[in-house]
Amino acid sequence: MEQFSPSDMKTILHSKRANMYYLEYCRVMQKDGRVLYLTEALSNKKSGENQYFNIPIANTTVLLLGNGTSITQAAMRMLAQAGVLVGFCGGGGTPLYMSCEVEWFTPQSEYRPTEYLHGWLQFWFDDEKRLDAAKTFQTARLDYLERIWTKDKDLKSEGFTLQDASLQSAFETFHNRTDAAAKQSDLLLTEAQLTKALYKYAANAVSIDDFTRQHDSNDKANDFLNHGNYLAYGLAACCLWVLGIPHGFAVMHGKTRRGALVFDVADLIKDAIVLPWAFVCAKENATEQEFRQQILQKFTDHKALDFMFETVKSMALHLGSSSNKQNDFEEQETLVGRSLERQNDEDTER
Structure with missing residues (x-):
């Protein structure tokens, strides 16, 4: 299998990426070199094969995390490498309190255009x-x-x-x-x-x-x-x-x-x-x-x-x-x- 570096995941232009995700009541994690989310509804099942759902980060622009979500440090590292913006928000993509705005976590990169x-x-x-x-x-x-x-x-x-x-x-x-x-x-x-x-x-x-x-x-x-x-x-x-x-x-x-x-x-x-x-x-x-x-x-x-x-x-x-x-x-x-x-x-x- 051909190997690729994390920077290769940025080859799809952001303006051409197809996905924007909103997740709630789940845990986002890194597993086997991929970013996955595990839903609470399935977490109690004995069979773990179908509990995890893949997030195609190379083709994703924004990940919104709503109520009942958590994310691991390893997943955040991979999302940053792929240039995905991560935002914490209230239910349905809107704030829990109207005085509170979506807080964006932007990947750090000194190689962006100047x-x-x-x-x-x-x-x-x-x-x-x-x-x-x-x-x-x-x-x-x-x-x-x-x-x-x-x-x-x-x-x-x-x-x-x-x-x-x-x-x-x-x-x-x-x-x-x-x-x-x-x-x-x-x-x-x-x-x-x-x-x-x-x-x-x-x-x-x-x-x-x-x-x-x-x-x-x-x-x-x-x-x-x-x-x-x-x-x-x-x-x-x-x-x-x-x-x-x-x-x-x-x-x-x-x-x-x-x-x-x-x-x-x-x-x-x-x-x-x-x-x-x-x-x-x-x-x-x-x-x-x-x-x-x-x-x-x-x-x-x-x-x-x-x-x-x-x-x-x-x-x-x-x-x-x-x-x-x-x-x-x-x-x-x-x-x-x-x-x-x-x-x-x-x-x-x-």
């Missing part, structure tokens, strides 16, 4: 360029939503259409206020107004009356939104770790908020994928596991992680090296637009 951090820092200390970057994120976010909602047949069958007059009005207002924003707080207010409009539209589309966004609510729509958002945070954290950009260098969220840049990047896909499917699955009275499987499948179908990588990389390499401040925002919009077009062409070919 050019993206260098490019990011070149513009980050410039207030105008940082605002341009925030505007680029917001524009890319809506462009991605429009592309996904246009081509996703499942969403169309659930009544989600961009031809709705209220949506078109909200999008036009969003673009106008984003272009005119003079500071990050203006963008945050514009973002909140758009999200509120999307919540209202989605609730009406699936006939959920009197919906109110509450992070500590017990209704399924709110629970699924929390759950899906934390899965998006996992992808965003993975993207930033691979590119070597610390999460503290946010362009939009508050300077004192933990994981701020993780939230900026996760916002790129949350409205397009998590939001509509949270409402659809709530209408269908889906279980947490069914919702999670649906969201992860849609992340894969619509290449959400690829889109995060493309957007962050183009911003770091081009906005950081640009010397013409007046054209920074327009140039970034063009680059992100080209990224969307490439992904759309690939989907069409398939």
Whole structure:
């Protein structure tokens, strides 16, 4: 049998990896050179052959550990060697307490690329360029939503259409206020107004009356939104770790908020994928596991992680090296637009 070193496990690009795991009530361990998990439900059986389940770490981006889980030091070492991000969270992928966030354990590696951090820092200390970057994120976010909602047949069958007059009005207002924003707080207010409009539209589309966004609510729509958002945070954290950009260098969220840049990047896909499917699955009275499987499948179908990588990389390499401040925002919009077009062409070919 051909031998390989632990570093060989990183040969699958993170943007192309297929798996994101959420585990609960199990023990994660290393056995015979593999990372396995042992479920409590099977641990009392006399036959040990079928108690262990393999985790293909070379093809995994994020491992979320929920209630009743433990992990060994040896397993953490192998996960780090494969570049897998590990997060501890509450039940269903969301925190046990709303003041508590997912805590990420990021593998340590001095061999990650440096050019993206260098490019990011070149513009980050410039207030105008940082605002341009925030505007680029917001524009890319809506462009991605429009592309996904246009081509996703499942969403169309659930009544989600961009031809709705209220949506078109909200999008036009969003673009106008984003272009005119003079500071990050203006963008945050514009973002909140758009999200509120999307919540209202989605609730009406699936006939959920009197919906109110509450992070500590017990209704399924709110629970699924929390759950899906934390899965998006996992992808965003993975993207930033691979590119070597610390999460503290946010362009939009508050300077004192933990994981701020993780939230900026996760916002790129949350409205397009998590939001509509949270409402659809709530209408269908889906279980947490069914919702999670649906969201992860849609992340894969619509290449959400690829889109995060493309957007962050183009911003770091081009906005950081640009010397013409007046054209920074327009140039970034063009680059992100080209990224969307490439992904759309690939989907069409398939």
